[in-house]
Amino acid sequence: MTEKDIFVDYLKQQGLKFTKQREEILNFFLKEEKHLSPEEMFDILRKKRLPLKIGRATVYRTLKLLSECGLAEKVDFGDGLNRKVITLFEHKFAHPHHDHLICLSCGKSFEFSNPEIEKLQENVARGHQFKVAYHRLKIYGYCKKCQSTKK
């Protein structure tokens, strides 16, 4: 069951079509290891000057589909204090859940997963009789490199 199978099956199941554009975007997303924003993906796909032309709306629409079928996950890496929203899409297929440390200086993010924290979150939710769908834990600060490069 490859990522492509998952996508194709999802589309079929939803009565949607597997188009050239969707295939191109899927392949590009899978190939890229680092997190990319929709705008970056759009720019790069445009620069490629493929025989196929891909519009901004199609990039956004396809990333939404990839999220719906479990291949991608949208994450906002903005600091929550300034206007800037930094939306990136991560690989989700065969990539276990994790949260992020986000450097306020260089913008880099670092992944971590901590089962104890996850368990405590469940407890908190249970205490509020709250049914959890998902969560986001973001720790903002300064990465090792940005601390040494003192300002």
Next chain:
Amino acid sequence: MTEKDIFVDYLKQQGLKFTKQREEILNFFLKEEKHLSPEEMFDILRKKRLPLKIGRATVYRTLKLLSECGLAEKVDFGDGLNRKVITLFEHKFAHPHHDHLICLSCGKSFEFSNPEIEKLQENVARGHQFKVAYHRLKIYGYCKKCQSTKK
């Protein structure tokens, strides 16, 4: 040391001025117990038809000042998946740190604080030699009421 003192002192220390508008916005913010968005605050302050006219930019600028001096805290209650950004300002003065459970159905939020989670976060950061500035833990799902009102 009242909230007003804190604000006035902060302004003075920064070489800024304590204006009618800033005082009006401070009072309104302090009076309101529930979280409000800047746009809501702007609308309400406008409807008041005070002798004093307050512009949108001044509301945003003043909320930023209130955040800088520790009286307010900006929090994004959007679900991180849809476009909508829901920026609210919480009281921070004499309100201990907490995180939120956010209902995807009714939009209500529920506060919690869990020292164990906080401690584990410190451990995670230390493990990455990461210097923490602040964090945001948001647990999305369905509140008790919205579970019973079974859609």
Next chain:
DNA sequence: ATTGATATTGAGATTTAATCTCAATAATAA
């Protein structure tokens, strides 16, 4: 109270990521 240097203000323009519109086109199944 007056002055003067400087910060502040609000109207409206601008920014920006994301979404929407819609007529032309492509994908699928019969």
Next chain:
DNA sequence: TTATTATTGAGATTAAATCTCAATATCAAT
């Protein structure tokens, strides 16, 4: 091949937040 229906991209639109700038208010020093 054909009919049905989904998809597409250009460009318009949205909406929160910020920016611009000329007019005005603040406030410390007289």
